[in-house]
Amino acid sequence: MIIRATAIPLAIYPYSSTSHIVHWLTRHHGKISTLIKGAMRPKNRFLGEYELFSTTELLYFVKPNSTLYTAKECSLLQRRPVFRTDWRAMQSASYLATLLNKTTPEDAPHPELFSLYEELLDWAETFGRHHQFMPWTELRFSDAHGHAPNLGNCVLCSSKQELQFCASQGGVICSKCSKARKLPTLGSPPDVLAILRSWQQSEHPAPVINTTLTGKQRTEINAILSTFMHYHFNLQPHHRLAALSAA
Numbered sequence: 001m002i003i004r005a006t007a008i009p010l011a012i013y014p015y016s017s018t019s020h021i022v023h024w025l026t027r028h029h030g031k032i033s034t035l036i037k038g039a040m041r042p043k044n045r046f047l048g049e050y051e052l053f054s055t056t057e058l059l060y061f062v063k064p065n066s067t068l069y070t071a072k073e074c075s076l077l078q079r080r081p082v083f084r085t086d087w088r089a090m091q092s093a094s095y096l097a098t099l100l101n102k103t104t105p106e107d108a109p110h111p112e113l114f115s116l117y118e119e120l121l122d123w124a125e126t127f128g129r130h131h132q133f134m135p136w137t138e139l140r141f142s143d144a145h146g147h148a149p150n151l152g153n154c155v156l157c158s159s160k161q162e163l164q165f166c167a168s169q170g171g172v173i174c175s176k177c178s179k180a181r182k183l184p185t186l187g188s189p190p191d192v193l194a195i196l197r198s199w200q201q202s203e204h205p206a207p208v209i210n211t212t213l214t215g216k217q218r219t220e221i222n223a224i225l226s227t228f229m230h231y232h233f234n235l236q237p238h239h240r241l242a243a244l245s246a247a
């Protein structure tokens, strides 16, 4: 069976001396993997028709009982050229690709997730070079998965007093609950929680990028989101670090 899909590569690996394996996020078929035969030959029909962070129309053969399909044709739909020249923006895009690749199971269609990925890549071209961009994308990503951290009041007793972030509870808890249940929390002063709440409400990155942060606030926000992403999506902190060191 041949399937036609709108797709964005999440990762590209060499396979043998002439071929590639590409993990794609597709709009209607979830994450899939294809072999691209002859991809590394100097003249091949796939040349320039797919690359990381770009949207491609992909035709592929599906084989029963196999999770590695074979690409038949690729046709580039939208190149995102900024990532070739702006390495800070590219690091943000690269983090997004890793995030989607590590957290999306194969063959589980999730069209909204594809739309979010496209949208965040488009934003990353303009805003990805700023250090505030990545934590904001993590809030958007968590929201799309129904795991948005609850930052308003204690998730255990609804108190608004002395709130601290607790990754295992998926949001903030009050100091009473933290003590009573011996739950570890992270340094999260009211100003930091207020910034995160406002970012969570923002569907556009511009106001987020315009938030001026002290070094301390930046460190605390990254500690909160790093712990949260690790706990809820099993994303290792080192995946964030490359993107952060660039921003």
Ligand SMILES: [Zn+2]
Pocket (backbone or CB within 6 Å): 154, 155, 156, 157, 158, 159, 173, 174, 175, 176, 177, 178
């Ligand atoms: Zn409480």
